[in-house]
Amino acid sequence: MFRITYLFFLLLSIGVMPLYALENKSKIEVTATSLHTTKNTVYATEGVVVHYDNSMIKSVSAKYDKETKLLVLDGKVEMIGYQGSKEHTNHMEIQTDTKEVHFKELFLASENDVWLMSDKAHRLDANYTLGQSILSSCSVDDPIWHMVLKQALYDSNEKYMKVYDAKVYFWDMPIFYFPYLGFSTQKKRTSGLLFPLFGYSANEGFIYEQPIFWAINPSMDIEFNPQIRTNRSIGLYNTFRFADSQYSSGQIRLGYFKDSQAYSERENTTDLNHYGVEFNYASSNVLRKYLPRGYIDGLYVNTTYLNDIDYLNL
Numbered sequence: 001m002f003r004i005t006y007l008f009f010l011l012l013s014i015g016v017m018p019l020y021a022l023e024n025k026s027k028i029e030v031t032a033t034s035l036h037t038t039k040n041t042v043y044a045t046e047g048v049v050v051h052y053d054n055s056m057i058k059s060v061s062a063k064y065d066k067e068t069k070l071l072v073l074d075g076k077v078e079m080i081g082y083q084g085s086k087e088h089t090n091h092m093e094i095q096t097d098t099k100e101v102h103f104k105e106l107f108l109a110s111e112n113d114v115w116l117m118s119d120k121a122h123r124l125d126a127n128y129t130l131g132q133s134i135l136s137s138c139s140v141d142d143p144i145w146h147m148v149l150k151q152a153l154y155d156s157n158e159k160y161m162k163v164y165d166a167k168v169y170f171w172d173m174p175i176f177y178f179p180y181l182g183f184s185t186q187k188k189r190t191s192g193l194l195f196p197l198f199g200y201s202a203n204e205g206f207i208y209e210q211p212i213f214w215a216i217n218p219s220m221d222i223e224f225n226p227q228i229r230t231n232r233s234i235g236l237y238n239t240f241r242f243a244d245s246q247y248s249s250g251q252i253r254l255g256y257f258k259d260s261q262a263y264s265e266r267e268n269t270t271d272l273n274h275y276g277v278e279f280n281y282a283s284s285n286v287l288r289k290y291l292p293r294g295y296i297d298g299l300y301v302n303t304t305y306l307n308d309i310d311y312l313n314l
Contacts, residue, residue, distance in 0.1 A: 099124065103122070151165065162180070211223055223241075276304060276307065276312070
């Protein structure tokens with residue numbers, strides 16, 4: 001009994017009191033130096049810390065309405081998620097019964113060093129709806145590149161973002177514009193579309209190549225490269241990459257492009273079909289276990305079969 005009484009007065013002496021202001025099923029705990037309660041409202045100020053939905057939130061003040069189930073945090077709000085994400089804002093509203101969260105001037109940083117700054121945001125479960133925003137993975141003070149977008153949708157579980165009306169800047173110079181763009185924010189390989197290749201040639205017209213990436217497993221992937229040359233024809237190149245050990249890796253590349261009859265007559269060429277096969281392999285440990293200590297070995301293979309030199313230029 002004496003020990004319990006001692007701990008109670010110790011908590012009061014340092015000015016921190018835990019507050020379970022919300023229902024137990026909400027799984028929210030608030031601690032603060034100063035508390036004020038009424039019949040339907042709880043106010044917390046000075047050193048506010050909220051534990052909510054596997055996250056820890058710090059703020060200058062907090063207010064909870066027991067009737068509407070609304071938790072409002074103001075002033076230097078910082079939210080740290082269990083997956084390493086960090087959110088900074090000056091105003092946050094959490095509808096605790098539906099888990100909807102509203103932010104004002106949100107700064108979001110992921111564990112992959114990708115950061116986003118938005119004038120407003122709304123979160124439901126793991127999905128964010130963002131207003132006008134800036135996105136980058138460089139220094140916040142002076143990013144080498146950044147993307148300015150009008151609206152975005154972000155899935156923090158899948159680490160995938162869809163952006164609308166986006167402009168990509170190299171320092172302060174705009175270099176690309178995309179009415180719509182979807183991409184992963186993860187550093188690990190992910191299946192999907194890669195950045196397209198655009199070009200123009202007086203002889204071949206407009207050139208468009210759209211790489212498609214398939215991450216089969218951590219040690220294998222395939223890249224499909226369909227292309228169109230408006231004044232020439234279409235073709236397809238495929239590259240299979242693999243790592244069969246920690247000492248060796250390789251790739252196999254296949255390609256085929258067929259010229260149109262009009263292009264062949266215009267350019268006076270004889271070969272309509274361009275195809276080939278390439279095999280590259282490198283290993284730094286083939287016979288090492290059979291060799292005396294101190295000896296090293298290796299294997300390097302670079303072979304190409306093609307029917308026409310244009311196979312390498314397409």
